[in-house]
Amino acid sequence: MITHQDLAAMQAQSLKLQGWIRQQTFSPDMEKRLRRFSSWEVAELIFGINQSTFRGKLAADPSLPGGQVEPDGRQRWFSLDEINELRRRLKVNRKSFMPPRPAGKRALRAAIANFKGGAGKSTVALHFAHAAALDGYRVLVVDFDPQATLSHSMGLTDVSEDHTVWGIMARDLIRETTRMNNAPRGAASGASIPERSLPASITDLGLGELRVADFIKRSSWSTIDVIPSCANAAFVEFASAQYRHLNPDWSFFAAVSRYLDQIPDDAYDLILFDCPPAIGYQSMNAVFAADMLYIPSGPGYWEYDSTTSFIGQLAEALEDLSYGFDGTLPTGKIGLPKVFHEVRFLITRYEPANDLHRAMQEAFRKVFGDHVTQNPIEMTRAVEQSGRFLNSVYEMDYREMTRETWRRARQTFDEAYLEFRGAMLSSWEKLEDEA
Secondary structure: OOOHHHHHHHHHHHHHHHHHHHHHHOOOOOOOOOOOEEHHHHHHHHHOOOHHHHHHHHHHOOOOOOOEEOOOOOOEEEOHHHHHHHHHHOEEOOEEOOOOOOOOOOOEEEEEOOOOOOOOHHHHHHHHHHHHHHOOOOEEEEEOOOOOHHHHHOOOOOOOHHHOHHHHHHHHHHHHHHHHHHOHHHHHHOOOOOHHHOOHHHHOOOHHHOOHHHHOEEOOOOOEEEEOOOHHHHHHHHHHHHHHHHOOOOOHHHHHHHHHHOOOOOOOOEEEEEOOOOOOHHHHHHHHHOOEEEEEEOOOHHHHHHHHHHHHHHHHHHHHHHHHOOOOOOOOOOOOOOOOOEEEEEEOOEOOOOHHHHHHHHHHHHHHHHHEOOOOOEOOHHHHHHHHOOOOOOOOOHHHOOHHHHHHHHHHHHHHHHHHHHHHHHHHHHOOOOO
């Protein structure tokens, strides 16, 4: 017989192993730190110029960051902040290395979503966030998944549920209920929900007074911030159902969107959502707030079948929201009916030599056409290792394996990211200008 006590003991044993893994992966003080990048990586892989040109620019201007020099003097290693300073100051043939950003636009919001577990959502979100940061963008990652894989990969392991998406939704419930109670039409009709009817477990925690910045945590990447998740936030689905019962007029699906509206438009360039493997209160908040939808899927038939079910259920859910809550949102940045500026399907764990994988990729393209990306995420040894050790390929030091193994793994994510960036820029141009 297995009881809850036995399950708790299993978890305690697993947590010990997690601690050991972090000791092997993070620094001795259990803090994840970003490695430096070699002059070869900075020149050829980040700026897209040859090393001799890069060295010439550094030699011509001693005020530029010089990085750390290896003892033998052959290679320099640069921090991300140094890379970004070089990006701002360097030009080659009058070409700037600053990334494109449409003028007068808020940050672009992209959701990585599919309710099939193991589709690679967290892996894709992690790599796209890191690739965008190396591209010069400022990124905010929102982890909607109580499994918190992305949060852990970002080095955030000590997270209170109050400062997760659950806290954002609870904060929004309190504020929206207060707004409705104070509205003249509510007071006149007597139809408002008294704030004291909300559960003390919510109102007594002071969540309504939390500031926007209280939910945002720094990562080991200086240009990536995170709204993390944790296992204790798993009860958000049950809690949200209770909250909707207490205040049926609360437009729960717009809670995160309303929160993001309070962040200054120029604080970030990209806001990236890692969604849970389900259609529920959290995933609907992510999908509703998103301008662009990226749907990862493995190359098997059952994954194709699951992806088909996902978009069908998502369509039905969005249709219900469009007709059930029209005109009730207090924000103008996201409206109803819900529209996406781009929707893309991305094949993950792809093996080019596998006949089944090639056939399923072709099946995706026959059904979804141009919405299927041209570059799948290939399964390589380095990709497997990155997931095992809570790192992206970009964080792995190529000296720890053969350069060709690392380069091939990086190339698959580079190519997928470039397609993502193209879709991002296309969506960005379609956003309304800032007020």
